[in-house]
Amino acid sequence: MKALRVVGVSIVTIVKHRMRAFLIILAIVVGIATLTVIVALTEGANKKIIQRINNFGPDAIVVHSGGGKIRGPSTASEANITRKDVDDIENIDGVKLITSFQVALDMPIKYGNKFTASWVWGVEPNWKDAWRRGASKGEFITDSDNERLSKVCVIGQTAAKELFGNVNPVGENILIENVSFQVVGILERRGLSPVGTDFDNLIVIPFTTASRRLMNQSLYISTARVIVRDPSRVEIVARRVKELLRENHHLAATEEDDFRLSTPGEIAEMVKSTATTLKLFLWLVALISPFVGGIVLMNIMLMAVSERKREIGLRRAMGAKKRHIIVQFLAESVILTFTGGVIGVGAGIGIALLIDLSGKPISITWQSFAIAFLFSTFIGLFFGIYPAKKAAALDPAAALSQK
Amino acid sequence: MIEFNDIRKSFTSGTMRTDVLNGVTFKVNKGEFAAIMAPSGTGKTTLLNVLGCLMKATSGSYLFEKQDVETLNDDQLSEIRNKKIGFVFQSFNLLERTSALDNVLLPLVYADIYPADAKQSAVKLLESVGLGDRIHYKPNELSGGQQQRVAIARALVNKPAVIFADEPTGNLDSESSKEVMNIFKTLHAQDRTIILVTHDINIARHAGRIIFLKDGRVEKEEVPA
Numbered sequence: 001m002k003a004l005r006v007v008g009v010s011i012v013t014i015v016k017h018r019m020r021a022f023l024i025i026l027a028i029v030v031g032i033a034t035l036t037v038i039v040a041l042t043e044g045a046n047k048k049i050i051q052r053i054n055n056f057g058p059d060a061i062v063v064h065s066g067g068g069k070i071r072g073p074s075t076a077s078e079a080n081i082t083r084k085d086v087d088d089i090e091n092i093d094g095v096k097l098i099t100s101f102q103v104a105l106d107m108p109i110k111y112g113n114k115f116t117a118s119w120v121w122g123v124e125p126n127w128k129d130a131w132r133r134g135a136s137k138g139e140f141i142t143d144s145d146n147e148r149l150s151k152v153c154v155i156g157q158t159a160a161k162e163l164f165g166n167v168n169p170v171g172e173n174i175l176i177e178n179v180s181f182q183v184v185g186i187l188e189r190r191g192l193s194p195v196g197t198d199f200d201n202l203i204v205i206p207f208t209t210a211s212r213r214l215m216n217q218s219l220y221i222s223t224a225r226v227i228v229r230d231p232s233r234v235e236i237v238a239r240r241v242k243e244l245l246r247e248n249h250h251l252a253a254t255e256e257d258d259f260r261l262s263t264p265g266e267i268a269e270m271v272k273s274t275a276t277t278l279k280l281f282l283w284l285v286a287l288i289s290p291f292v293g294g295i296v297l298m299n300i301m302l303m304a305v306s307e308r309k310r311e312i313g314l315r316r317a318m319g320a321k322k323r324h325i326i327v328q329f330l331a332e333s334v335i336l337t338f339t340g341g342v343i344g345v346g347a348g349i350g351i352a353l354l355i356d357l358s359g360k361p362i363s364i365t366w367q368s369f370a371i372a373f374l375f376s377t378f379i380g381l382f383f384g385i386y387p388a389k390k391a392a393a394l395d396p397a398a399a400l401s402q403k
Numbered sequence: 404m405i406e407f408n409d410i411r412k413s414f415t416s417g418t419m420r421t422d423v424l425n426g427v428t429f430k431v432n433k434g435e436f437a438a439i440m441a442p443s444g445t446g447k448t449t450l451l452n453v454l455g456c457l458m459k460a461t462s463g464s465y466l467f468e469k470q471d472v473e474t475l476n477d478d479q480l481s482e483i484r485n486k487k488i489g490f491v492f493q494s495f496n497l498l499e500r501t502s503a504l505d506n507v508l509l510p511l512v513y514a515d516i517y518p519a520d521a522k523q524s525a526v527k528l529l530e531s532v533g534l535g536d537r538i539h540y541k542p543n544e545l546s547g548g549q550q551q552r553v554a555i556a557r558a559l560v561n562k563p564a565v566i567f568a569d570e571p572t573g574n575l576d577s578e579s580s581k582e583v584m585n586i587f588k589t590l591h592a593q594d595r596t597i598i599l600v601t602h603d604i605n606i607a608r609h610a611g612r613i614i615f616l617k618d619g620r621v622e623k624e625e626v627p628a
Contacts, residue, residue: 005512016500314496317457319485319513319561321478397457400496401448 006324010331020304021336024297028340028379029347031290032372036348038286039371041355042279043363052192053268055199059096059231060130061238062262063089063224063245076102076122076215079222080258085248086224092244094237096229099123099130100221102210109159109203110175116162118155120176120203122210130225131190138170138185145206149213154185156202179213181205231264238263290375293340294383301333301387305394312391313399325392326385333384334377341376345369404596405431405454405565410463412449423449425619426463431565431598436591438610439600446619451569451600455488456480468564485513489558493570495550497542503529503553504538510561521560528556532586548579555586565596572606584609 572580
């Protein structure tokens with residue numbers, strides 16, 4: 001109860017020294033608001049990264065033709081995967097399904113007098129199972145489309161918007177590199193691809209049509225997507241696929257792979273590594289800025305201690321123990337920083353929401369609140385202890401005789 | 404109840420040593436009103452600091468209610484100040500921007516048990532020093548005499564064993580001085596122990612006994628006529 005009375009003294013003191021309280025709170029508000037905004041931004045970026053990894057699929061392996069280190073899909077021009085490779089991979093233990101597709105980047109698309117460029121993928125019907133993405137409107141590519149080399153397409157929502165605006169595209173005809181295709185469906189929305197491109201700027205057509213009519217590549221397959229039964233075994237299956245392809249392609253031990261495998265782990269690493277440096281820098285700013293607030297607090301509190309020497313002497317003469325003086329000053333610091341923390345989180349979230357309006361992804365989680373409250377309390381304790389101890393260490397007789 | 408035996412106090416600053424108290428010996432009994440008469444610059448403040456348990460002597464023994472103060476630690480000294488001593492200072496030492504009532508209640512903030520009737524007894528004390536109508540006034544709204552009366556009420560709120568007054572009229576005009584000294588006399592009549600330190604013989608004469616201090620020693624004692 002005595003502690004409560006002493007903390008009561010702190011509160012009364014804060015109320016009586018509004019200007020000082022305002023300055024300290026302001027310094028902490030700026031620091032904690034910065035921290036909150038940065039946490040919201042990095043969490044937002046994280047969410048985006050996770051979404052991209054999920055878009056790739058935690059149970060997927062993508063086999064690209066051609067070796068090297070280049071990211072992104074292989075196009076039909078470098079295709080070297082055979083039908084036998086695909087069949088053999090399908091027989092590997094743990095493989096649920098495999099779908100082959102041909103990819104052409106930035107194909108010219110025309111509808112009426114409107115032009116756009118889009119990725120065009122030649123796909124098999126089980127593409128929609130491998131990507132868990134079918135037609136949200138109309139139909140998807142069927143087996144009979146593939147058998148008959150039908151000139152039909154399912155278009156992504158970005159391409160649809162570019163060409164058709166708000167008009168329903170199903171049933172219309174578009175030109176892909178001057179070959180006419182009928183739109184039979186619209187692809188489900190997907191957002192960003194694993195490599196960060198717009199996964200809705202995509203047009204899919206039958207695999208056979210793409211190979212023979214559009215890409216002039218009827219012997220080889222550019223890309224295949226393998227889905228494994230157990231996501232935890234995806235890296236093991238990937239190793240089998242690699243061994244199998246090296247054997248099928250008769251590669252000697254000294255030769256490099258003439259294909260590339262993308263796995264969820266690899267994608268995660270790739271996406272994360274690009275964000276790490278920036279994140280590190282942001283975190284540094286995020287931590288320094290409340291720290292500066294703490295230094296402001298310490299300065300003002302030290303000034304308060306020397307201004308209030310007489311009061312401290314009086315309190316000691318009236319029977320306050322050293323620890324009561326420490327509690328009084330420390331509570332003053334912590335109450336001020338915590339208040340600054342609460343206001344700072346509010347201000348930070350306000351700013352984060354403004355950033356959200358401008359289109360940058362943000363994420364406001366309970367962690368932001370926890371970090372801000374803990375951090376502001378920590379700053380109050382850390383930077384408040386020295387002035388508090390200094391106040392308590394004053395010689396009561398000397399402090400009392402201060403003018 | 405107060406026993407000073409050969410109390411010495413010296414201060415060292417650098418290589419310079421200053422002896423302020425050079426073996427002070429005196430006794431003050433319970434219920435006594437004693438004045439310590441000391442010209443300025445003769446260790447008056449130091450004596451009061453040692454008496455008030457704000458400072459320890461360099462040597463000698465100080466018995467407060469038979470307890471050897473020199474053996475106590477900082478917390479125990481704080482407790483004595485809190486429970487046994489009431490201070491009245493020359494410059495009042497009230498908390499600024501704080502009501503008379505809250506100033507009187509200040510010692511109780513640090514009391515082990517906060518009395519349930521703290522507020523009522525504080526109001527009563529303020530009434531007894533003639534400030535019943537000013538309990539919510541802040542120090543800057545009160546005259547010097549009124550401020551000192553608030554300080555006296557504060558010195559009484561913890562029901563102390565002894566009141567130490569350091570030049571309580573030093574900052575007051577003669578009218579206010581008279582009022583304040585009358586309060587001390589009333590308190591003495593109620594059997595309270597009061598030790599008043601002053602350089603003014605006219606003030607010292609209000610006490611039942613005067614202890615004269617000179618060169619850090621007790622020069623003589625006398626009972627005023």
